[in-house]
Structures are given as C-alpha cells and as structure tokens.
Amino acid sequence: MSSETTTTTEPNLDLRGGPKVPPEQAVLGCNDVTKTFGAVTAVDDVSIGIDEGEWISIVGPNGAGKTTLLNILNGFYDPDPGGKVYLNGQDVTALKSYKRARRGLGRTFQGLELFESEDVLENVMTVRAVKQQPNILQALTFYGSGRKIEAQNMRRVEEILDYLELWEHRHSKISGLPLGIRRRVDLARSLALEPDVLLLDEAMSGLTFDEKYDMIRYITDLYEEEGLTIVMIEHDLEVVTDVSDRMIVLQKGGLLARGPPAAVVEDPEVRRVYTGVD
Numbered sequence: 207m208s209s210e211t212t213t214t215t216e217p218n219l220d221l222r223g224g225p226k227v228p229p230e231q232a233v234l235g236c237n238d239v240t241k242t243f244g245a246v247t248a249v250d251d252v253s254i255g256i257d258e259g260e261w262i263s264i265v266g267p268n269g270a271g272k273t274t275l276l277n278i279l280n281g282f283y284d285p286d287p288g289g290k291v292y293l294n295g296q297d298v299t300a301l302k303s304y305k306r307a308r309r310g311l312g313r314t315f316q317g318l319e320l321f322e323s324e325d326v327l328e329n330v331m332t333v334r335a336v337k338q339q340p341n342i343l344q345a346l347t348f349y350g351s352g353r354k355i356e357a358q359n360m361r362r363v364e365e366i367l368d369y370l371e372l373w374e375h376r377h378s379k380i381s382g383l384p385l386g387i388r389r390r391v392d393l394a395r396s397l398a399l400e401p402d403v404l405l406l407d408e409a410m411s412g413l414t415f416d417e418k419y420d421m422i423r424y425i426t427d428l429y430e431e432e433g434l435t436i437v438m439i440e441h442d443l444e445v446v447t448d449v450s451d452r453m454i455v456l457q458k459g460g461l462l463a464r465g466p467p468a469a470v471v472e473d474p475e476v477r478r479v480y481t482g483v484d
C-alpha cells in the first residue's frame with residue numbers, strides 16, 4: 207500500500223462554503239453581485255458577509271475583480287440588476303458613495319486620488335469638511351471659511367497626522383512627496399471621515415519592504431486600538447497572511463476560496479491559480 211497521501215492536491219472543501227455572516231446582517235456584505243463591462247464579467251455572482259471588528263483581506267491575481275468589487279461595496283459602481291450591498295445590516299445598494307461614507311464606510315485608493323497642488327493638511331481638512339456638510343458644494347463653501355473649520359476640526363486632524371507620523375509634512379505639497387508618504391496621506395484622508403469600516407485598495411502597492419512594514423503597523427494599531435473593521439484588497443498574499451482574520455480569494459471575477467489565512471494559502475487551487483505553484 208502506498209504511503210502517499212492526496213491531501214495536498216485535493217481542494218479544501220471547508221473553503222468553498224458561503225458567507226460566514228449572512229450578507230444582509232453583516233457590517234458590510236453583498237449578495238449575488240455581478241458586474242459586467244460590455245463583454246467582460248469583472249465580478250461574477252459574489253456574496254460575502256463581514257463581521258464587525260474583522261480584518262478581511264480580498265486577494266487574487268491581476269484582473270481578478272478585486273477593485274471592481276470594492277467599488278461596488280463603496281458605491282462607486284452599481285452592481286448589475288439583482289445584486290445587493292448591505293452596510294450595518296441595511297440595504298445600501300441605491301445609496302450614493304458619499305452617503306455610505308457618512309454612514310461609516312471609508313476607503314483609500316489604489317491610484318491615490320489626492321489634490322496634488324495642495325499640501326497634506328489641506329488634503330485632510332477638505333475631506334473633514336465633506337464629512338460635516340450635507341453636500342460637496344456646501345463643504346467647499348464651509349472649507350472657504352478657514353477659521354471656522356480650523357476651530358472645529360484641527361484637533362482631530364492633528365491627532366490623525368500625528369498618529370500616522372505626517373505632522374512634519376503637513377505643509378508639504380502632495381506633488382513633491384514620495385509614494386510612501388502619499389499612501390499615508392491617503393490613509394489619513396480616509397480616517398478623517400471617522401469610519402467604522404475601512405476599505406484599503408492595495409494600500410501598499412509600489413512601496414518598499416520597510417514602507418510596507420510601516421503601513422501594516424499603522425493599520426494593525428488602528429485595528430487593535432480603534433476597533434475598526436478592515437477590508438483590505440491586496441495583490442501580495444504574503445503581506446496579508448499574518449495579519450488577516452480571514453481571506454477571500456477571487457479568480458476571474460468569481461469567489462475561489464474563503465477562510466482562515468493558513469488554510470487558504472495551503473489550498474492547492476489557490477496555489478495553482480494565484481501563485482502558479484502546485
């Protein structure tokens with residue numbers, strides 16, 4: 207009788223189940239979400255449910271649909287008809303992105319959508335004003351009355367900049383800053399909205415090893431000290447394996463596996479499609 211086992215080549219069926227939390231009861235969830243762009247199905251019938259206080263990492267190779275899914279959760283894209291998005295147990299599918307932000311959903315951007323010609327302080331302050339005003343136009347008017355906003359918001363913004371070790375850069379224009387600092391400014395802006403759930407879109411893309419380590423440290427502290435729910439989109443499996451409570455793997459828009467990181471990274475299907483290693 208052969209002593210060989212087949213356990214390393216069999217897909218782990220525990221990773222092929224449904225959402226851990228019913229999407230409609232989750233702090234953030236989606237049900238039957240598909241998104242097509244012409245002939246391309248970017249997200250293919252995905253349902254997830256994230257519990258309060260979890261750190262979830264959504265991983266997958268290039269083009270797997272990670273950013274599209276995040277944009278649907280965030281409200282930048284509508285899902286195709288039939289798909290639903292839930293925030294704090296409420297159906298927010300029809301709710302605009304900025305309204306979801308006011309209900310506690312913050313995000314960073316893979317492509318860093320910072321105001322290049324403004325300094326760090328102005329970038330964070332502007333977002334702070336958007337939090338307090340019912341619409342963008344009013345926020346800009348409000349922002350114009352500099353003293354008022356300063357009195358109301360400066361303290362919180364100082365705390366955020368201090369926390370992310372950005373205070374010394376507060377008067378530096380974004381356009382002159384290196385990528386590691388710019389990614390931190392993006393994180394500071396998302397924190398200025400005082401989110402309960404933070405969506406991070408490849409927040410470590412393009413960073414050096416040391417910068418990635420710093421970023422993980424900041425996010426871990428936020429997770430532990432502020433009790434934030436973290437949803438992190440990440441291309442690099444290794445970066446998130448140690449820190450996540452659970453991982454969700456996308457492949458060609460579909461959900462390939464979900465579960466504890468240690469089990470996910472050992473799953474032969476995940477290894478094959480994601481790392482290319484059997």
Ligand SMILES: Nc1ncnc2c1ncn2[C@@H]1O[C@H](COP(=O)(O)OP(=O)(O)OP(=O)(O)O)[C@@H](O)[C@H]1O
Pocket residue numbers: 243246247248266267268269270271272273274275441
């Ligand atoms: N606005 C769009 N119009 C057309 N096709 C799109 C659009 N956005 C995404 N796609 C396509 O949908 C698929 C999924 O893209 P998406 O950016 O969501 O993947 P990803 O997993 O985030 O990839 P990456 O790791 O490279 O950022 C890709 O084939 C992409 O070309």
